[in-house]
Amino acid sequence: MKCLIAGNNVKILARAIHSLAKIGDELHIEPSENGLALKTVNSSKSAYGDYRFHLPFFLSFSCISENTVNPNDGEELVIKCKLPMKSILSVFRSIGNLEKSVENCSISLPVLEALLIIEFKCKHGIKKLFNLRYFETTAVDAQFVRDGYASQFTCSSRFYSEALLSFHSSIIEVTWSLAADQVHISNYLDDELDPSKCVRTEITLGKQEFDQFNVVNSTKLTFCLKELRAILGFAESLNLVLVCRMDQAGEPVLFSLEQDDLFSADFLMATLVPTNPSANTPRSGITVSHRDLVSNRGTPAPVPPLRNQSARSTRSADSRFVIPTTPQQSTTSMQRSNASEHCSRLNSLSLLDPHPVPLGTDLGLDSEEEAELDDFAPMPPAKRARARYIFQRCLKSTQETNLSVRSMEVFVPPSDSED
Structure with missing residues (x-):
C-alpha cells in the first residue's frame, strides 16, 4: 500500500x-x-x-x-x-x-x-x-447495518457537546431515555449506591432541537460516556453532523458521521442490559428541598435479609438487635440506666468520684450473650468526667490531711558568713 x-x-x-x-x-x-x-x-x-x-x-x-x-x-x-x-x-x-x-x-x-x-x-x-x-493481522469488522435501527435522530456535534458539559468528567456511563417527543439524558447510578449520597445530573432535549427526529420505540439505553466524548471531539473540530441510531436496551448504539466523499466514520458501542427496569426511571424533578434531604438521611434504609443462611445464623443475627428480656437483664438495664444518669449528672454538676463497675461483677448474662456483647466496642467515658477524675485533687476545696508532712530536721547547718 x-x-x-x-x-x-x-x-x-x-x-x-x-x-x-x-x-x-x-x-x-x-x-x-x-x-x-x-x-x-x-x-x-x-x-x-x-x-x-x-x-x-x-x-x-x-x-x-x-x-x-x-x-x-x-x-x-x-x-x-x-x-x-x-x-x-x-x-x-x-x-x-x-x-x-x-x-x-x-x-x-x-x-x-x-x-x-x-x-x-x-x-x-x-x-x-x-x-x-x-x-x-486479520481484518477487524463489526456486524451492523445503518438502516437496521428503529430510532434515529440527527443533530450537530456542537449541540451534543454543549449538552454534555453539564456532566462531570468523572461520570462513566449515561442513560438515554427515548420518548416520542424528547430525549432524556442522565448519569447512570448503580443499584448498590445510595441515591441520596450521589449527584444526579439530568437534561432533557426536545424534539424541535434536532435536525431529524424519528423515535419508534420508547426505551432506555445505558452506555459509556468516554467513547462518546472521543467521537464528539473529532466531529466538533470539523463542525460535522452526528447521526445517532438506537434500537432497544441490550443492543448496540451506532453513531455515524461523514463529510462529502472524503471520509466516513462509524462508532458502535455496547449498551447495558438493565436488571431492574424501574431502577433508573427519570425522576419528576431534580430540585430537592433541604427538609426532604434531611428526612431521607435520618431514615435508614431497611437491611435486606441474607441469603443461604441457616435458622441458627438468622437467630444470632437478630439477637444483636433484639435481646430477650429476662429478670437478670432487666436488672442489668436498670443498672445501665442508673449509670448513664449518674454520668450525665457528673458531666453537668457533680464533682464526686466516679464509681465504675468492678471487673469481677456478674451481670447475669449467658456465655453466648457475653460473646455477642464483646463484639461491640465499649463507649469511652466523657472527656469532662475523665478530666475531673484525673485532676480530682486540684478541684477539691481542701487538701487531704492524711498525707505525710515533710520533716523539718536540718541535717547540715548553714555555713558561716565570710566576715
Whole structure:
C-alpha cells in the first residue's frame, strides 16, 4: 500500500487517530480498493471505531504493496496490519505543528521491511521520516447495518457537546431515555449506591432541537460516556453532523458521521442490559428541598435479609438487635440506666468520684450473650468526667490531711558568713 495525502487532510487524519486512541490501544490499518480504513477496538470489546478514507481524500492511492521479496512473482499483496497506538501517536502528536509545517504526507507498507513508513514533506525542503514496526493481522469488522435501527435522530456535534458539559468528567456511563417527543439524558447510578449520597445530573432535549427526529420505540439505553466524548471531539473540530441510531436496551448504539466523499466514520458501542427496569426511571424533578434531604438521611434504609443462611445464623443475627428480656437483664438495664444518669449528672454538676463497675461483677448474662456483647466496642467515658477524675485533687476545696508532712530536721547547718 502506498498513498499520498495533501497537507490540509493531514490534520484530519491526525484528529482521527487521536480519537481512536481514546477508545483502543491498537490501531488496525486495512487498505482496500475503495480507500484506507483505520479501526480500533477497546480492551473489553464493548466499543468499536472505524474511519474510512475514500479515494478523493488522497492525492494518489494504491492498495497493493510492492512485492520486494519476490519481484518476479505476479501475485498482488494487500497487507492488513496493526501497531500500538503509542507508536503512531508519536508521529501525529502535535496537530497544530502538522497543520502549519507539513505540505504533504506519504504512507507506505512495503513487504520486505515489515515497516509502516510515514514521510512528512515540510516547508523549506525539510523531510521527516518515521519507520514503525507493525504486526500482520486479520481484518477487524463489526456486524451492523445503518438502516437496521428503529430510532434515529440527527443533530450537530456542537449541540451534543454543549449538552454534555453539564456532566462531570468523572461520570462513566449515561442513560438515554427515548420518548416520542424528547430525549432524556442522565448519569447512570448503580443499584448498590445510595441515591441520596450521589449527584444526579439530568437534561432533557426536545424534539424541535434536532435536525431529524424519528423515535419508534420508547426505551432506555445505558452506555459509556468516554467513547462518546472521543467521537464528539473529532466531529466538533470539523463542525460535522452526528447521526445517532438506537434500537432497544441490550443492543448496540451506532453513531455515524461523514463529510462529502472524503471520509466516513462509524462508532458502535455496547449498551447495558438493565436488571431492574424501574431502577433508573427519570425522576419528576431534580430540585430537592433541604427538609426532604434531611428526612431521607435520618431514615435508614431497611437491611435486606441474607441469603443461604441457616435458622441458627438468622437467630444470632437478630439477637444483636433484639435481646430477650429476662429478670437478670432487666436488672442489668436498670443498672445501665442508673449509670448513664449518674454520668450525665457528673458531666453537668457533680464533682464526686466516679464509681465504675468492678471487673469481677456478674451481670447475669449467658456465655453466648457475653460473646455477642464483646463484639461491640465499649463507649469511652466523657472527656469532662475523665478530666475531673484525673485532676480530682486540684478541684477539691481542701487538701487531704492524711498525707505525710515533710520533716523539718536540718541535717547540715548553714555555713558561716565570710566576715
